[in-house]
Amino acid sequence: MRFLGFRYLRRQHILTLIIVITLSSMLFSVTALSLLGFYRGFTTYLGEGEDIVAVYDRKSRTPFTGLVPSYLAEKISALNGVLASSPEAIAPSIVKGESTFLRGIIPEEFAKLNQVTMVEGDLLELDDLNSAIVGRNIAERLRINLNDKLLVLGILTDRYLELEVKGIFVSHSPMDDEILAPLYVGQWLRGADYGHVTLIRSKIDRDTITPSRIFEEIVKEASEQSPSLGSTPSQEPQPPSITPRIVIRFRAENIGVEEAYNFMKNYVDRYGLTRESLLILSAMVFLFSGTSIATALKTLMVQHKGEISVLRAIGASKRLLKKDILAKLMPWSIVAASIGFTLALAILTVIQGGGYMQVLSHTVPLLIGPFVIAINFAIVSLIVSAVILRSDLE
Amino acid sequence: MAFATGYIMLLRKRGAVSSIIAIALLVAIIASTNAIVNYLNLQSETLAGLVNPRGTYLILSSNFTAITDSRLPADLTAKLSNLGYVKNVLPQKVLTANLTTNYGSRTVQIIGIEDVGFFLKTKGAYINGTTAKNWTEANAGEILARALSISPGDDITLTVDGTHVKVRVVGVFRSQTQSDAKLLVPMEIADKLAGNNATVSIIEFYLKEGVDSRDALDKIMQRLPENVRLVQTQQLREFARQMNAQTLAFLNVWSVAVYAVVAAASYVIATRLVTESRYELAMLKALGAKKRLTFTLILAYAITIALLASILGIALGTAGTQTASTLLRWVLPSVDVTPFLEAYQALQIFLLTLTSSIIGCIYPALKSAPIRYVEQPL
Numbered sequence: 001m002r003f004l005g006f007r008y009l010r011r012q013h014i015l016t017l018i019i020v021i022t023l024s025s026m027l028f029s030v031t032a033l034s035l036l037g038f039y040r041g042f043t044t045y046l047g048e049g050e051d052i053v054a055v056y057d058r059k060s061r062t063p064f065t066g067l068v069p070s071y072l073a074e075k076i077s078a079l080n081g082v083l084a085s086s087p088e089a090i091a092p093s094i095v096k097g098e099s100t101f102l103r104g105i106i107p108e109e110f111a112k113l114n115q116v117t118m119v120e121g122d123l124l125e126l127d128d129l130n131s132a133i134v135g136r137n138i139a140e141r142l143r144i145n146l147n148d149k150l151l152v153l154g155i156l157t158d159r160y161l162e163l164e165v166k167g168i169f170v171s172h173s174p175m176d177d178e179i180l181a182p183l184y185v186g187q188w189l190r191g192a193d194y195g196h197v198t199l200i201r202s203k204i205d206r207d208t209i210t211p212s213r214i215f216e217e218i219v220k221e222a223s224e225q226s227p228s229l230g231s232t233p234s235q236e237p238q239p240p241s242i243t244p245r246i247v248i249r250f251r252a253e254n255i256g257v258e259e260a261y262n263f264m265k266n267y268v269d270r271y272g273l274t275r276e277s278l279l280i281l282s283a284m285v286f287l288f289s290g291t292s293i294a295t296a297l298k299t300l301m302v303q304h305k306g307e308i309s310v311l312r313a314i315g316a317s318k319r320l321l322k323k324d325i326l327a328k329l330m331p332w333s334i335v336a337a338s339i340g341f342t343l344a345l346a347i348l349t350v351i352q353g354g355g356y357m358q359v360l361s362h363t364v365p366l367l368i369g370p371f372v373i374a375i376n377f378a379i380v381s382l383i384v385s386a387v388i389l390r391s392d393l394e
Numbered sequence: 395m396a397f398a399t400g401y402i403m404l405l406r407k408r409g410a411v412s413s414i415i416a417i418a419l420l421v422a423i424i425a426s427t428n429a430i431v432n433y434l435n436l437q438s439e440t441l442a443g444l445v446n447p448r449g450t451y452l453i454l455s456s457n458f459t460a461i462t463d464s465r466l467p468a469d470l471t472a473k474l475s476n477l478g479y480v481k482n483v484l485p486q487k488v489l490t491a492n493l494t495t496n497y498g499s500r501t502v503q504i505i506g507i508e509d510v511g512f513f514l515k516t517k518g519a520y521i522n523g524t525t526a527k528n529w530t531e532a533n534a535g536e537i538l539a540r541a542l543s544i545s546p547g548d549d550i551t552l553t554v555d556g557t558h559v560k561v562r563v564v565g566v567f568r569s570q571t572q573s574d575a576k577l578l579v580p581m582e583i584a585d586k587l588a589g590n591n592a593t594v595s596i597i598e599f600y601l602k603e604g605v606d607s608r609d610a611l612d613k614i615m616q617r618l619p620e621n622v623r624l625v626q627t628q629q630l631r632e633f634a635r636q637m638n639a640q641t642l643a644f645l646n647v648w649s650v651a652v653y654a655v656v657a658a659a660s661y662v663i664a665t666r667l668v669t670e671s672r673y674e675l676a677m678l679k680a681l682g683a684k685k686r687l688t689f690t691l692i693l694a695y696a697i698t699i700a701l702l703a704s705i706l707g708i709a710l711g712t713a714g715t716q717t718a719s720t721l722l723r724w725v726l727p728s729v730d731v732t733p734f735l736e737a738y739q740a741l742q743i744f745l746l747t748l749t750s751s752i753i754g755c756i757y758p759a760l761k762s763a764p765i766r767y768v769e770q771p772l
Contacts, residue, residue, distance in 0.1 A: 020662055023655045030651050034644065094629050099636040127541045129575040130503060149460035151625070158450045158628040161572035162461045184537055188571055242540045244568070272722055288419040289652075292659035295416045298409075299666035351647055358640040 008307040009328055013300050017329070018336040020296040021384075024289040025340025025376055026347070032282035032372045033348055034357065037364040039275055042268055045174050045362070046201055046260035047113060051083075053211050054263040055200040055218070058256045063199070063267055064090045064101070065156070068255055069248040070183075070197040073109070075221055081208025084112030087197040089186030092155040095179065096142045099361050102132070102152060102179040104186015104197075113203050114171050116180075120146045121167025126182050127242050132163040135176035137363055139168045141355050152179070157191030177362040184243050195246030201260060215257040222252035283375055290383045297329075297387040308393055318393050326388045330381065337380040341373060400678055400691045404671060405698065413663040414703045420656050421707025421747050424649055426715040428743070429733035431645055435638040442634035449607060449626075453597040456623040462488050462503065465593045466622060473617055474597065479605040480614070482516050484508075487584040488595040492553040493577065495542055502538060504552060504577040506584020506594075513578065514567055522546060523565025529582045532561040535574035539566040552577075554587040653750040656700075660754030664696050668762040675762060692759035693752065700751030704744045708735065 045063070046054055055076065057066025070087045077085035089104035107124045110116075116123070116133075124133045134144050144150065148165045163181060170176060187194060202214070256263070268274075301308070311321060348366055351357045357364045404410075453474075455464035471485040487506035492499055507513045510533055511525035523546035526533045532552075534544045544550065544563055552559045561583065568574060585591040601610055615624060668675070675688055715733040723730060 016662060016665065020655075020658045023651075023658045027651045027655050030648060034648070092633060094633060099633045129538060129541060130572070149462070151454075151459070151461065153625070153627050153629060155628065155630055155633045159571055160450075160452065160625075160627045184574070185572075188574070191570075193570055194568075242537060244536060244540070270726075272726055285423050288423050289655050291412075291416040291419050292655055292662065295409075295412060295659060295666065296662045298412075299662050299669065302666055302669050347647075347651075351644070356643045356647055358644070360637060361640065364644075 006311075008311065009300070009304060009325070013303045014329070014332055017293075017296045017300055018332055018339075020292050021333055021336035021380060022340040022343065024286060024293055025337040025380060026344045027289050027340075028282055028286035028376060028379070029341045029344030029372060030348060031285045032279060032375070033344060033366060033368070034364060035278040035282060036275065036369060036372065037348075037357075037367045038359050039268065039273065039278055040367045041174060041359070041362060041365050043261055043264045045264050046199075047173075048261050050259055050261075051204050051206055052113060052260040053202045053204055053214060054256075054258060054260040055202065055214070056256050056258070056263055057199070058254050063264060064092060066198055067192055067196040068199060069250050070195055070200075071245060071247050072218060072221070072255075073197070073200045073202075074245075075217065076200065076202050076214055077109075079209060079214065079217060081205045082202055082214070083205060084109050084203040086110045086113050086201045087183060088199055088201060089183060089190045089192055089196075090198040091186050091189035093179075093189055094153040094155065095150050096144075098142055099155075100138055100142070100179060101177070101361060102181055102186060102189055103175070104181055104183040104190070106183050107180075110180070113201055114173060114175055116169045116171045116175070119168045119170050121165070124166060124180055124182065128166060128182060130161075130163055131166040132179050132181040132185070133167040133169050134165055134179050136168055136170045137176040138178065139165075141177075144168070150179075152189065154189045154191065157189065159188055159191070161185065161188060174362045177358075182242075193246070194244045195248040211257045211259060215252075215255070218255050218257065219252040222250055222255075279371060279375065282372075283379060286375075286379045290379065293380070293383045294387045297384065298391070300329075301325075301391055301393070312393070321393055322389055322391070326385060329384060329388065333380050333384045334377060337376050341376055397687060397690065397694075400674070400683070400687065401694055403674055404667060404691060404695045407667065407670060409663070409666055409670065410699065413659075413666075413699050414706060416659050416663070417656060417700060417703035417747065417751065418707035418710060420652055420659065421704050421743060422711035422714060424652050424743055425708045425711025425735055425740070426733070427645060427648075427711075428739050429712050429715045429735045430731070431641055432736065432739070433731055433733045435641065438634045438637055439631070442630045449601045450628065451599055451601070451611070452625045452627065453599070453618065453622055454595075454625060456621050461596050462490055464488075464595045466595070466597060467619070468592055468594050470618070470622075471594070471597060474599055474614070477610075477614065477617075479602050479610045480599050481602050482598075482600045484513055484516065484598040485581075485594040486596050486598065487581060487588060487593075489554055489584060489587055491577075491587060493542065494551040494553070495544060495548060497543055500542060502542075502577060503575070504532075504579055504584065504587075505573065506579055506581040506588075508581050510578050510580060514569065517569040517571055517573060519567045519569035519573070521565045521567040523563075526561075526564055526578060526580055529559075529580055529586070530561055531564045531580070532583070533565045533567050533578040534563050535576050535578070536566055536568040537574045538576060539563075541575075550577075552579075552583070552587060555589070557587050557589065559583055559587055649746075653746055656747055656750040657754035660696055660700065660751040661758060663699060664692055664755035664758035667692060667695060668758050688762050689759045692755060692762050696751050696755035696759070697748065700748050701744075703751075704747040707747070708740050708743055711735075 055068055055072060057068050060066030073085045073087040076082055086109040091102045093100055093102050106126055119136055144165055146165055150163050152163055153160050352363060455466055458464050471483055474480050474483045489504050490501060491504050493502045514525060546563055546565055548563045550561060550563060601607055712735045719731040719733055
């Protein structure tokens, strides 16, 4: 006996179920997309390709507070297979009363790692005294215009400075939420001397050189330093530079070299935050709200008790009825899950646009991964199937 | 009497427990998230509190956003210097000038200082040469000197709006501050270039150690004219507060989605109650109960469920995260997370759950009111 032809489930009651599934699915999607977006944004903060390597301070508890000798950038760039080496001084600061990050860079080296397109104004140069370029996101958030003068207040050190906005750029990376200034400006605000930077990012040719090879060179450099060497200007002949070149004595065990992605990933991994754990956490949220879906399904059964009794009376078995209800409700459930996901995307886009989706003053990117969509449909299907197939239909 | 009978009758329905669990689990999601975020925020605030800012303050003109445009009465310096809790008052006149050397010219910023030597000392600067002491001498910051190939002993010309001053660079200094990209000159040179000696651009000062900064700043503000603003340079706590606010802003928006599900769950629970209790509700009508009683009963049921669910959910969420963090600490000893929920947050969650539940149940409760016994399959 086939009941697919009978429309015994009333649309109004199915609508309630659809709304509950839509909201639960939306809640899951909002949670999963934002958590994974945060994870993605954080781990790709310094670059996501395998060819981007970070030289960092092992002792530092955050990626923003370490210090490594800046002259190592030159040493690394001289290695065969290293395409670019960018020393960077990252300084948390306050601009126009808002928290932000300023990054001191050598523009020429930085450009080899991050493609920067100027929306307004000109590119930054190392000898641009008292100038900076700002990312489009932060320019919009703080209403910064070309040629504005910004009073930048240091956070890690008791320093302040004024910078003129030379340009506004877009890089489609977390840098769009930062201010880029010459390296020495970052060093001032970070409270570092000219011999130190927060980290060194390098672009390498993986076929020629590996991070471990770079580390070997750093170990060699540390062991070759004279024990009496403290912090001295270099005696080696160097091309004229605007920043003083200072050779710092350091311990090789305090320096780490890793792919930039792994370097950032290790920080969040320390707190048990992996992509998988965040997905499980989101799925838990869905399962918790799934009890509402179960309640809605049971309510639907109660509301159709009369119709189900009639069908049972004319010979329909429980198994057949369950299959039939499942066949009738499953498409609606999938549609509701899709609407929930779409709604979540729309809401997050609006929140992101409004500047409410930020972590550490960086916009959390939206990551539409197939995993989230698959888990969304899987959990909905699972809950709907389980509740219908386990119901007694009495 | 009729209300009490009806209320107990509805609560004894078998769906009550599952309804409480459905809403409690949603409340637990909010409570646990808040508990974890509280811990993270407390950590960042504690870290911010560990650093004791040196206490540098700036006084700027409130009419202008740029230091170079700022104009303050020069006599403010004397007023500040007389205060017992203030030390190292450093008035500065910042000008944009055209600097000409033997190799060319460039627009730079110069700072006029009363005592260049004292200024460099407060910045912990090193100098190659001597400090500028009179109106024919200047000190160049290291970055500026490198950019323009200036060495101690070089003669340079400064030009502002057609006024020229020729000075000799008697020393190149390194202070690791923005001054390294500027030229320091005695105040009389800056006054001559600016064409006035009545104003300064900025006044930098420090508070003495052990002084109650809030009290001292209040007193300073009372002495300042209206058109000036006071800025603290190292706002670590403010930075931490804003970082936390960003997380909380997102958490609040996310919570709206959870409360929407709570409202939907409450709607479903009330609908189910009305469907399953048609007989009882019709009986009450038959015994003379008014429409309002049915509405009140459904509403009271939803409120009771929400009340019990929020208490259970808050307890479950808080205890759940604490248990999970303890387990995590056993697995990963380096992870030390201690989630907690503030009393006001518990109250907030409680009230919002209650509100969402009431909103969700109103439509089914209103729909239940017209149920008449003649329409029911008695």
